Amino acid sequence: MSELPTSWCGQSVERVEDAALLTGRGRFIDDLGVRPGTLHAAILRSPHAHAKIVAIRADAARALPGVAAVILAEDVTALPASLVVGVKAPIECWPIATDRVRYVGEPVAVVVAASRYIAEDALDLIEVDYQTLPAVVDPLAALDGTQPILHDGLRSNLASERRFRYGDPERAFAEATHRIAVTIKYPRNSCTPMETYGLIAEYDAGEDAYDVTANFMGPFSLHAVMARALKVPGNRFRLRTPPDSGGSFGVKQGVFPYIVLMGIAARVAGRPVKWVEDRLEHLAASVSATNRVTTLRAAVDADGRVRALDWNQIEDVGAHIRAPEPATLYRMHGNLGGAYDIRNIAVRNRVVLTNKAPTGLNRGFGGPQVYYALERLMQRIAVILKLDPADVIRRNLVPSGAFPYRTATGAIYDSGDYPLAFEKALTDGGYAALRQRQAEARAQGRLYGIGMTAAIEPSVSNMGYITTVLTPEERRKAGPKNGAQATATIALDPVGSVSVHVSSVPQGQGHRTVLSQIVADALGLKPSDVRVVAELDTGRDAWSIASGNYSSRFAAAVGGAAHLAAEKIKAKLAKIAAAQLNVPPEEIEFAGGRARARGNPDNNVAFGRLAATSHWSPGLVPEENQALRETVFWSPPQLTPPSENDEINSSLCHGFIFDFCGVEIDRVTGALRIDKYVTMHDCGRILHPGMVEGQITGGFAHAVGAALYEEYSYGPDGSFQTGTFADYLVPTTMEVPTPVILHIETPSPFTPLGTKGVGEGNCMSTPVCLANAAADALGASDIDLPLTPAKLAALFHPAEAAPPATVRPQPVKTGKGRALQGQGQAQANAAPADVWRMLLDPKTLEAIIPGCHGVEKLSDTHFRADVTLGVGPVTGRYRADIKLSDLDEPKAVTLSGTVTGALGDAKGAGHITLTPTDTGGALLAYEYDAEIGGKVASIGGRLLDGAAKIVIRQFFEALARHTGGPARTGLFARLFGRGA
Amino acid sequence: MHRLSADRRHRVRFTLNGKPVEADAEPRMLLTDFLRHELGQTGTHVGCEHGVCGACTIEIDGVPARACLTLAVQADGATIRTVEGLAPEPGRLSVLQDAFRRHHALQCGFCTAGILMSLDGYLRRHSAPTEAELREFLGGHLCRCTGYTPILAAALDAAKTLREVPAHA
Numbered sequence A: 001m002s003e004l005p006t007s008w009c010g011q012s013v014e015r016v017e018d019a020a021l022l023t024g025r026g027r028f029i030d031d032l033g034v035r036p037g038t039l040h041a042a043i044l045r046s047p048h049a050h051a052k053i054v055a056i057r058a059d060a061a062r063a064l065p066g067v068a069a070v071i072l073a074e075d076v077t078a079l080p081a082s083l084v085v086g087v088k089a090p091i092e093c094w095p096i097a098t099d100r101v102r103y104v105g106e107p108v109a110v111v112v113a114a115s116r117y118i119a120e121d122a123l124d125l126i127e128v129d130y131q132t133l134p135a136v137v138d139p140l141a142a143l144d145g146t147q148p149i150l151h152d153g154l155r156s157n158l159a160s161e162r163r164f165r166y167g168d169p170e171r172a173f174a175e176a177t178h179r180i181a182v183t184i185k186y187p188r189n190s191c192t193p194m195e196t197y198g199l200i201a202e203y204d205a206g207e208d209a210y211d212v213t214a215n216f217m218g219p220f221s222l223h224a225v226m227a228r229a230l231k232v233p234g235n236r237f238r239l240r241t242p243p244d245s246g247g248s249f250g251v252k253q254g255v256f257p258y259i260v261l262m263g264i265a266a267r268v269a270g271r272p273v274k275w276v277e278d279r280l281e282h283l284a285a286s287v288s289a290t291n292r293v294t295t296l297r298a299a300v301d302a303d304g305r306v307r308a309l310d311w312n313q314i315e316d317v318g319a320h321i322r323a324p325e326p327a328t329l330y331r332m333h334g335n336l337g338g339a340y341d342i343r344n345i346a347v348r349n350r351v352v353l354t355n356k357a358p359t360g361l362n363r364g365f366g367g368p369q370v371y372y373a374l375e376r377l378m379q380r381i382a383v384i385l386k387l388d389p390a391d392v393i394r395r396n397l398v399p400s401g402a403f404p405y406r407t408a409t410g411a412i413y414d415s416g417d418y419p420l421a422f423e424k425a426l427t428d429g430g431y432a433a434l435r436q437r438q439a440e441a442r443a444q445g446r447l448y449g450i451g452m453t454a455a456i457e458p459s460v461s462n463m464g465y466i467t468t469v470l471t472p473e474e475r476r477k478a479g480p481k482n483g484a485q486a487t488a489t490i491a492l493d494p495v496g497s498v499s500v501h502v503s504s505v506p507q508g509q510g511h512r513t514v515l516s517q518i519v520a521d522a523l524g525l526k527p528s529d530v531r532v533v534a535e536l537d538t539g540r541d542a543w544s545i546a547s548g549n550y551s552s553r554f555a556a557a558v559g560g561a562a563h564l565a566a567e568k569i570k571a572k573l574a575k576i577a578a579a580q581l582n583v584p585p586e587e588i589e590f591a592g593g594r595a596r597a598r599g600n601p602d603n604n605v606a607f608g609r610l611a612a613t614s615h616w617s618p619g620l621v622p623e624e625n626q627a628l629r630e631t632v633f634w635s636p637p638q639l640t641p642p643s644e645n646d647e648i649n650s651s652l653c654h655g656f657i658f659d660f661c662g663v664e665i666d667r668v669t670g671a672l673r674i675d676k677y678v679t680m681h682d683c684g685r686i687l688h689p690g691m692v693e694g695q696i697t698g699g700f701a702h703a704v705g706a707a708l709y710e711e712y713s714y715g716p717d718g719s720f721q722t723g724t725f726a727d728y729l730v731p732t733t734m735e736v737p738t739p740v741i742l743h744i745e746t747p748s749p750f751t752p753l754g755t756k757g758v759g760e761g762n763c764m765s766t767p768v769c770l771a772n773a774a775a776d777a778l779g780a781s782d783i784d785l786p787l788t789p790a791k792l793a794a795l796f797h798p799a800e801a802a803p804p805a806t807v808r809p810q811p812v813k814t815g816k817g818r819a820l821q822g823q824g825q826a827q828a829n830a831a832p833a834d835v836w837r838m839l840l841d842p843k844t845l846e847a848i849i850p851g852c853h854g855v856e857k858l859s860d861t862h863f864r865a866d867v868t869l870g871v872g873p874v875t876g877r878y879r880a881d882i883k884l885s886d887l888d889e890p891k892a893v894t895l896s897g898t899v900t901g902a903l904g905d906a907k908g909a910g911h912i913t914l915t916p917t918d919t920g921g922a923l924l925a926y927e928y929d930a931e932i933g934g935k936v937a938s939i940g941g942r943l944l945d946g947a948a949k950i951v952i953r954q955f956f957e958a959l960a961r962h963t964g965g966p967a968r969t970g971l972f973a974r975l976f977g978r979g980a
Numbered sequence B: 001m002h003r004l005s006a007d008r009r010h011r012v013r014f015t016l017n018g019k020p021v022e023a024d025a026e027p028r029m030l031l032t033d034f035l036r037h038e039l040g041q042t043g044t045h046v047g048c049e050h051g052v053c054g055a056c057t058i059e060i061d062g063v064p065a066r067a068c069l070t071l072a073v074q075a076d077g078a079t080i081r082t083v084e085g086l087a088p089e090p091g092r093l094s095v096l097q098d099a100f101r102r103h104h105a106l107q108c109g110f111c112t113a114g115i116l117m118s119l120d121g122y123l124r125r126h127s128a129p130t131e132a133e134l135r136e137f138l139g140g141h142l143c144r145c146t147g148y149t150p151i152l153a154a155a156l157d158a159a160k161t162l163r164e165v166p167a168h169a
């Protein structure tokens, strides 16, 4: 028996989660079995950013064998209520489009069928008539009064506006030596977990109760929103999570509208319904971070000291204010001064609606947007005042010894020593050497820049911060909201082994491992003696509104609650042991799997035996000492509601980060290479160094993606342009370097274990750190993300000359969709006159158009065809309406027309010429120019171009076959002089 | 090659992790769906279904392949290995799996099966890869949790162990 109590916390023990995950035995949502008779759902989604739904015809879909039901808006609006909206505005938010579609990908209908394949077949058979409306895409334009209004209840697209004032910003600005400002446009992006949304929903008509298993991650405050939308009390809406979830980073909060939608689908169909989102749905319509336009002004002294900030933030939440939005805008409210001692702050916050997917939780949640503005500003101050940016940061940091530090906007920074961490990072990270390296690179004419960022990483959100969006008056009416209940349960079973349950809903963060360390430490056991369950069942387990896995609350709040629960059960066990060992309870200590008398270790009892006592011999234990099961709810007292003056302690813990980096930009291509990256963290006490490291490298990779590659890009017509992983570029091993990670530890006085969150910091600090380095390299003052080579190159290359104008046929461009152009030629084994006849004959066309279901001849020059086309991963049915003009029989013809389908639409024109060949055949030459919109446009130019070429080539290949040439593709080369 | 009719299910037989398996599939059924839902082998994951993320990577006839871009009927007669076949016996991990555990090279574990399958074959063919080579090779996999650093460390460590005690493979 070891005499020294071992501390498991602080050690990188192997994870209990890993053996199953490494051998393919994980239990993710799509791995769970379903009840016999379960139906599979597929969702028909809007191809338009903004359109009125004129009519939906679903009879053909309903008639398809295997289809059980088609759920339309009226099924959804018939019974439940709309999802609660977080601002005081007359807006509804349904999980399906009702009268209008407001973003590409918005659900329009749900098919439930015997298999997912059949359900998707049925989607093709639903016809929707849309009347398209102009789309609102730019958040600034959304405010200018000229754009259509998205929601009938509103008079504009401004859904919320609030102004705040702390200290005396006007005076500080009046007295300051310098007034320096930045304006930034933070783009949309998303952390895209590798596992998409999934759920299994069931409705019990007898009890009027829903039972849903979904890879939802919380916050469980949304349980109330969902139950209300389903019009049942909370106890009739049982929500469970699967044992494993494939990442979330906030995003899996956004499955909640689908939980409501599929609950209704199960109710309509009368059978359980399973739905697994596919990646295209996920990218277009799950959840993204907000894009934000910020103007931030600073009042600055001559030496770079910032006296006041004036924030003007315009937040684009997309088409609906979906709960918990506009939380992204308010999460950072308490720490709007960042790591700096700034006493005067003015804020104007506006929330606007645009025709984009609704936003929601995403790693960093509000931090990337805020720090991008704040830290670009600090860099600009350094440039304008000709100071080292390190000096500007140094002069403004909250001083050592100031903790707990109350910020101007109301946060309490719990602990830290910012100057110490900052100086240590510069020294240990080699700042001086990096400056040297930069000087050498610049001497060689290379574009080398250094950037830095200081940031506060808030964690453990105050559930009341969101109400800062309401006026004090509105808050008084609504009642105070605050706190962050964390919960943990510890149970001892009849053989004395220890089970732990928490409602933290992990998605890969190793919660079960860390909890076993925490509880083992408290009870003198080994982690392997403690078994932890972390999936949640609201019908059975202890939980509260703050339950879930967000705002980096695990280590600080959930770990703390587990520690308290363990201490509670230990106190009872100590009393039982005291009776058995004849010593006072204070003399009992737990170590090495035994309880023993302090100072007399031979007087001991095995933990298992002691822990079983209350099961087998309750008569020997006074009732209040019985140790069977303890549940602790813990909410920190520091998390109070917003004050009358709108001060809000938005988070419990505040970690400190200081990053610096060196980047080089290629003089020719504009590509940015990260040469060195140093990141210093103070996240309080560290429980598992390996996992903290993993949170930092993982967050860093997300941040590199956001900084350099990722953007949810929308066309001017609101079409979504980054709908596959070939277009939305997630960084790989080739793009993510290994950062240098440094730590100091100042334990939080507000959490039971001294821990703080660490999962999101680099998503806040790294994008702007890289941008500051790029700005330094190029001497640029305005720089927005993502830092693509094209964008950076434009900052140092002169503008390129316009390309020569295109020739025929005349494009039909409206400048909105995605343009496609191409040309080619082919040879047919028939004379031009025969080929001409074939081209005009519906029966022949039907046979040779790829994927054609039928051609109708409306007049000699007007055809209508029904075709199924696959473009990359998107296959759908389309109606083509083609008119012929400029007929010059049998030499030339122009085709123009439209193609429409659920997945998108196209307008275009093509020109074909036929020339006789020496061998009696015909040479066909063609060129085309088309413009594509809707969902298909989102799959990106490369795929689209490729697909168009293939389809057209197939068409001419089939035509050649039809003219008597051999049909086998192996002879393709002989049939066609040149590939199409 | 014989033609399959689209509206009928066809018998598909292949060797999976050393054992013969068979079940029916429509010609359009993806191999991922077939493995996961017809054969109950849910270790192979689906991250994108369009060939970019690598989560579905398996080994078909000794070559890594995207199961999401393969039809079940194409696998007829093949020899297939999936993540379920990597561990030498229940309760024991392979050298590579063990290195992943020691280096915390997985968090949610959703991308992991594909990465393991790619690396398992690669390390058999390349016993002493450099970090740069591994970075290049693993460029076909997306992981959103780890930032890749621990994956590279685990792969380098596994390669070293395999060089020292090749019997452990």
Ligand code: FES
Residues within 6 Å of the ligand: B045, B046, B047, B048, B049, B050, B051, B052, B053, B054, B055, B056, B057, B066, B067, B068, B069
């Ligand atoms: S699921 Fe196959 S590559 Fe992504």
Ligand code: FES
Residues within 6 Å of the ligand: A194, A246, A247, A508, B105, B106, B107, B108, B109, B110, B111, B112, B142, B143, B144, B145, B146
């Ligand atoms: S471990 Fe989660 S995606 Fe790689």
